[in-house]
Amino acid sequence: MKTVGLIGCGAIGTVLAEAIERKLVVCDELVVFDVDRAKAEHLKAALNFPVTIVESFEELLQRKPEVIVEAASQQAAKDYVPRVVAAGVELIVLSTGALLDLDVDLSRVHVPSGAIGGLDAISNAALAGVEEVVLASRKNPRAFEKNNTQPEIVYEGTAEEAARQFPRAMNVAATLALTVKPARVKVKVISDPNVERNTHEIVLKWKFGEMFLRFANDPHPDNLHTSALAAWSAIRLLQVLLEQV
Ligand SMILES: NC(=O)c1ccc[n+]([C@@H]2O[C@H](COP(=O)([O-])OP(=O)(O)OC[C@H]3O[C@@H](n4cnc5c(N)ncnc54)[C@H](O)[C@@H]3O)[C@@H](O)[C@H]2O)c1
Known part of the structure; x- marks a missing residue:
């Protein structure tokens, strides 16, 4: 059972x-x-x-x-x-x-x-040494209850603070921070009228190379923050x- x-x-x-x-x-x-x-x-x-x-x-x-x-x-x-x-x-x-x-x-x-995904490769690289990790998350202004007509940065800073300021929207930042720690993740959150999907881009530079990962996820109809x-x-x-x- x-x-x-x-x-x-x-x-x-x-x-x-x-x-x-x-x-x-x-x-x-x-x-x-x-x-x-x-x-x-x-x-x-x-x-x-x-x-x-x-x-x-x-x-x-x-x-x-x-x-x-x-x-x-x-x-x-x-x-x-x-x-x-x-x-x-x-x-x-x-x-x-x-x-x-x-x-x-x-x-x-x-x-x-x-x-997001690719956390296997990211954690592998983190073992060897990460030089820089940047996460840019774009969501339609509706998700932020905004109506800006041009892309607008609504947050720029650490992953920890992003997860605190956007507890429903930025758990991805926390997941990435947990994966690369003790390295720090730089985060940008953008209210972007040009996207319908929740889009997360990760750029990572590490000791032996670079990675670029992009996820464009349909939002859940009952919760626009959730993919x-x-x-x-x-x-x-x-x-x-x-x-x-
Ligand atoms: N890790 C990720 O990448 C990721 C992605 C999307 C969402 N999330 C997070 O997952 C969680 C769930 O997301 P969701 O879209 O299903 O949210 P949701 O708001 O649609 O549903 C949450 C449900 O939990 C209930 N709830 C709230 N507090 C509770 C408590 N203390 N005890 C019992 N029930 C409680 C609510 O009544 C609601 O029915 C959220 O915290 C969200 O931010 C994480």
């Missing part, structure tokens, strides 16, 4: 639950918790798969899931990650910005590549973890 726990039944949680229903991820039961019970009810009603709704995070832990997926918020991750780690449960964290501020054993905490790729990265990681537990 394999149980998956899901914290957060929003855009990512829903895509993940649908993948479980379609048996892309093989488990026997999905236990879900959302502070907004209506979100959990909505997800359960849409699925033809056994879903148990719980009233609290504590109840979720009591159900002894093999893997928990956090797809809620940076605050939720700050609150729950230490308690999941203490319970010895495998955990996938989407709100990766929270991990920058937490001082916990991350050996059972798994970070999906999220809205479908982020949900699919969690699905893939969940598949792998469930084969191991």
